[in-house]
Amino acid sequence: MNRINKLFQDxxxxxxxxxxxxxxxxxxxxxxxxxxxxxxxxxxxxxxxxFSDPIADGPTIQHTSEIALxxxxxxxxxxxxxxxxxxxxxxPLILMGYFNPVLQFGVEKFCKTCNNIGIDxxxxxxxxxxxxxxxxxxxxxxxxLNNILLITPQTPAARIRQIDEASKGFxxxxxxxxxxxxxxxxxxxxxxYFENIRQMNLxxxxxxxxxxxxxAAFANACKYAGGAIxxxxxxxxxxxxxxxxxxxxxxxxxxxN
Amino acid sequence: xxxxxxxxxxxGEFGGAWIPEMMFTNINELKTKYLDIIExxxxxxxxxxxxxxYVGRPSPLYYASRISEHYGSKIYLKxxxxxxxxxxxxxxxxxxxxxxxxxxxxxxxxxTGAGQHGVATATxxxxxxxxxxxxxGALDVSRQAPNVNKMxxxxxxxxxxxxxxKTLKDATNEAMRDWINNPEDTHYIIGSVxxxxxxxxxxxxxxxxxxxxxxxxxxxxxxxxYPARILxxxxxGSNAAGAFYHFLDNKCVELIGVEAAGKGVDTHExxxxxxxxxxxxxxxxxxxxxxxxxxxxxxxxxxxxxxDYPGIGPMxxxxxxxxxxxxxxxxxxxxxxxxxxxxxxxxIIPALESAHALAALNKIKMNPDDVNIVNLSGSGxxxxxxxxxxxxx
Numbered sequence: 001m002n003r004i005n006k007l008f009q010d011x012x013x014x015x016x017x018x019x020x021x022x023x024x025x026x027x028x029x030x031x032x033x034x035x036x037x038x039x040x041x042x043x044x045x046x047x048x049x050x051f052s053d054p055i056a057d058g059p060t061i062q063h064t065s066e067i068a069l070x071x072x073x074x075x076x077x078x079x080x081x082x083x084x085x086x087x088x089x090x091x092p093l094i095l096m097g098y099f100n101p102v103l104q105f106g107v108e109k110f111c112k113t114c115n116n117i118g119i120d121x122x123x124x125x126x127x128x129x130x131x132x133x134x135x136x137x138x139x140x141x142x143x144x145l146n147n148i149l150l151i152t153p154q155t156p157a158a159r160i161r162q163i164d165e166a167s168k169g170f171x172x173x174x175x176x177x178x179x180x181x182x183x184x185x186x187x188x189x190x191x192x193y194f195e196n197i198r199q200m201n202l203x204x205x206x207x208x209x210x211x212x213x214x215x216a217a218f219a220n221a222c223k224y225a226g227g228a229i230x231x232x233x234x235x236x237x238x239x240x241x242x243x244x245x246x247x248x249x250x251x252x253x254x255x256x257n
Numbered sequence: 258x259x260x261x262x263x264x265x266x267x268x269g270e271f272g273g274a275w276i277p278e279m280m281f282t283n284i285n286e287l288k289t290k291y292l293d294i295i296e297x298x299x300x301x302x303x304x305x306x307x308x309x310x311y312v313g314r315p316s317p318l319y320y321a322s323r324i325s326e327h328y329g330s331k332i333y334l335k336x337x338x339x340x341x342x343x344x345x346x347x348x349x350x351x352x353x354x355x356x357x358x359x360x361x362x363x364x365x366x367x368x369t370g371a372g373q374h375g376v377a378t379a380t381x382x383x384x385x386x387x388x389x390x391x392x393x394g395a396l397d398v399s400r401q402a403p404n405v406n407k408m409x410x411x412x413x414x415x416x417x418x419x420x421x422x423k424t425l426k427d428a429t430n431e432a433m434r435d436w437i438n439n440p441e442d443t444h445y446i447i448g449s450v451x452x453x454x455x456x457x458x459x460x461x462x463x464x465x466x467x468x469x470x471x472x473x474x475x476x477x478x479x480x481x482x483y484p485a486r487i488l489x490x491x492x493x494g495s496n497a498a499g500a501f502y503h504f505l506d507n508k509c510v511e512l513i514g515v516e517a518a519g520k521g522v523d524t525h526e527x528x529x530x531x532x533x534x535x536x537x538x539x540x541x542x543x544x545x546x547x548x549x550x551x552x553x554x555x556x557x558x559x560x561x562x563x564x565d566y567p568g569i570g571p572m573x574x575x576x577x578x579x580x581x582x583x584x585x586x587x588x589x590x591x592x593x594x595x596x597x598x599x600x601x602x603x604x605i606i607p608a609l610e611s612a613h614a615l616a617a618l619n620k621i622k623m624n625p626d627d628v629n630i631v632n633l634s635g636s637g638x639x640x641x642x643x644x645x646x647x648x649x650x
Contacts, residue, residue, distance in 0.1 A: 062420060128274065152278055
């Protein structure tokens, strides 16, 4: 069974997913960060594949992507780094990034490599539902790779149903209309939208992301969904202590307690 | 062969709407409404009226006798530089501001490279009393100061963009991010035939006034509405799209787009996307891109800020792939020489962008009786600092 599906089968609430950009702060931190996240009780990890033109991201992820690319990160190298990852961790892993680098790597080769390594899902924000369903859905399924789709406060109900139909794993609920790391406060979130979606009884579990930066925002999001995703706030915190491991331990503790 | 957009928003294999979900509602609204709106009688009347009385259309089609003599063939200039605000960009912004008004939008955003599209957008926003925000790469802000000042005087807010190469691509990223953050009240006036469907088709339709007029004017002046060839510079490709539009299905008319070679297509300092690029997805469109093997977009270079873009409109990608149009390149140096030649033989100072089309006259075979149209897309007023710098050198 796909590890994402297994996670949502076993755990129904307070699921914490963490995003980080591969290649940041240093090129070879990837495995170290994954191991530390699992050890500190994170449930799910989104590994960012940096892109030169991340239009859905705010300044924080833009910055980490730029550094990661300067450090020499690429999909090819990332797969190289993750080759042995299943020997040390069991946490569900998702690759997140923009479509062009995946297209150049080869979509089929990308899905196959994910399957071989033990990657459980992909989030490609600029691969829209229609293109995915028409051209790539089959390749993803064949490789046991869940494609995670997004919804926003503007997504019409009928489209949410279509996205629910096409989704495997969970639905990524963008908290408010924004790029990542917008820094809106927990009480600014459109709880009405969260509640409306909750009442739709979708077949997929939901995770709330974008702008979740602290314990209060995480706890609030968890009231309306299976859990929440933290990205920008996490990557910003990677240097607060003297080592990455300590920084991660400190940050995750703050979020969970 | 069909050169127009299909029902899925593709030109052949290029185009589409590779948008993040955050942009879906806005793009879907545009996609479902744009044709009904722009083909309605009220819209057409308003558009035509502004084109005539505000922009000053039709723009002249001028037989340039002294450069014709120089090249030994008949050269006509389509004078888009004489439009209000000094370039073809106003054709599109007039269309889109009327559309935005019909959609009930109260805030306009735009990206700009040379500043021509920014000025054209700020102008129509002033005309309609709508708030205007223009994103412009920080490098372009410094090299196109006169246009920055114009936008400010017109009441627009100009936001310098410091990411990436600080040019047009980065300004476009930032405008898209603004739209994601402001999904309710804002319309994004994209300045070229790029971006997600329906933008490439919508912008091409607004710019198609150029080729519609060329046909009428040629018929009037020569008795034949079809020229031997049309030359236009290509960055994103909107002036070329407009100049080619009504001739696409007539194979007797040779269509030539001219890309910016920068310091040469064999150097890394170039913006000749079709010449050096490969297919991929950027700014929500599948088209040719300048990119490395990992699919990261590489930084373009051109002396002209308006052509300094690592992608190209999907329509041109299709015309290139199907060989309906030919795409040549011109280097910075060739462009400056061509601009000087036009200035001193015809008394017309062209924009650096448009001078790329002029430079290509040296690179093609023309018969003495051929009628050659060069789309003179913009005026050189904004480029005087660059010209003076070069002449002094």
